[in-house]
Amino acid sequence: MIFSNPLAGATLVFLLAAETGAAAVPLQERAGAGCGIVRDFKGDTHTGKTIESGGLQRVYDVYLPPNYDENMPTPLIISYHGANGNSAKQRALDRFDDHTWNPDHIVVWPNGYNGFWEGPTYAPPGVSDKKFTSDLIAHLRTAFCIDDARIYAAGKSNGGGFTGTLACSPDHGANFAAVAACAGAFYTDVVQDPNNSCHPSRSPFPILEFHGSVDGTIPYLPTKNGSGGPLPKIPDWLSTWGQRNGCAANYKPTVSQLNGDKTVQKTLYTCNGTNVVTGYLIDGMDHSWPSTTRNSDQDSHGDKPVSINASPMILDFFRGIKKP
Numbered sequence: 001m002i003f004s005n006p007l008a009g010a011t012l013v014f015l016l017a018a019e020t021g022a023a024a025v026p027l028q029e030r031a032g033a034g035c036g037i038v039r040d041f042k043g044d045t046h047t048g049k050t051i052e053s054g055g056l057q058r059v060y061d062v063y064l065p066p067n068y069d070e071n072m073p074t075p076l077i078i079s080y081h082g083a084n085g086n087s088a089k090q091r092a093l094d095r096f097d098d099h100t101w102n103p104d105h106i107v108v109w110p111n112g113y114n115g116f117w118e119g120p121t122y123a124p125p126g127v128s129d130k131k132f133t134s135d136l137i138a139h140l141r142t143a144f145c146i147d148d149a150r151i152y153a154a155g156k157s158n159g160g161g162f163t164g165t166l167a168c169s170p171d172h173g174a175n176f177a178a179v180a181a182c183a184g185a186f187y188t189d190v191v192q193d194p195n196n197s198c199h200p201s202r203s204p205f206p207i208l209e210f211h212g213s214v215d216g217t218i219p220y221l222p223t224k225n226g227s228g229g230p231l232p233k234i235p236d237w238l239s240t241w242g243q244r245n246g247c248a249a250n251y252k253p254t255v256s257q258l259n260g261d262k263t264v265q266k267t268l269y270t271c272n273g274t275n276v277v278t279g280y281l282i283d284g285m286d287h288s289w290p291s292t293t294r295n296s297d298q299d300s301h302g303d304k305p306v307s308i309n310a311s312p313m314i315l316d317f318f319r320g321i322k323k324p
């Protein structure tokens, strides 16, 4: 049963979970029309779903966590594949559909148009993936019970760079509480370029990035253009996000070994009492999604499994952040 709270006006809606005997649960102020629709694939992934955006048919896969409750606003992660990739490949890499890691977030894996996301020169011209992302979120809000304060973006390489593009967008980034990238290709945010422009919708806008120290595709410290144009040095990109997020220009991040692990260096920017930027540098890793078990990235790049799994760390990072 849904009713308006006369004290707070029509926008604040309460839900009475009569069937479960639970107390009245305050719904998110802007919880969408998708709440209350019963779904038959909890714990499972539906593939090949489509929406129209910008005159194009766009395709995505969607996972519902096993404990999905159609009456409970649920966090959402949109996970973007790397260049020339697709949703199936990204699902196999991030394993955000692993019930142990992720019992609590809806995950959507969209497909880039012809396999790419906007930003690098190799992406198909005239396709707005920012607009597609906003259209996708608007659509998902009508289909599932999504918590608007807990929408996140994650991605690999071109897809990781695209999460940075979203974070820099005043309009299309405003949907997101935080973003996380693995081997991010930040073609749209070359912070060394004096003409670079990034207009985050809010500050702080928490950022997480994982990078291999010997990434040969998107180097940690690039010395020449990537295949899609100029790229930033990752430490400069992290530091610039620190400043965007309230750190002083002369702020020095805390650099440490992750839990004493010599192979993972953690760089943490804590400003105004909040962890606003986190970077992990994985020693000896090439262009891979960090994983303790073999994945397709490691096969492509001759990498070995590493000591951390990025995905549960990304999930933990997201769990700590809500959009204000």
Ligand SMILES: *[C@@H]1O[C@H](CO)[C@@H](O)[C@H](O)[C@H]1NC(C)=O
Pocket: 193, 194, 195
């Ligand atoms: C920055 O933009 C100005 C004006 O468009 C242009 O003259 C200048 O060459 C640009 N600088 C760089 C480094 O691209």
Ligand SMILES: *[C@@H]1O[C@H](CO)[C@@H](O)[C@H](O)[C@H]1NC(C)=O
Pocket: 121, 225, 228, 229, 230
């Ligand atoms: C690097 O990329 C920029 C932008 O695409 C281009 O203008 C420039 O010529 C490229 N530089 C080299 C050395 O290829």
Ligand SMILES: *[C@@H]1O[C@H](CO)[C@@H](O)[C@H](O)[C@H]1NC(C)=O
Pocket: 203, 204, 244, 245, 246, 271, 272
């Ligand atoms: C962080 O704190 C400084 C100093 O108190 C303040 O000027 C700045 O606006 C704060 N930044 C954010 C993002 O809250």
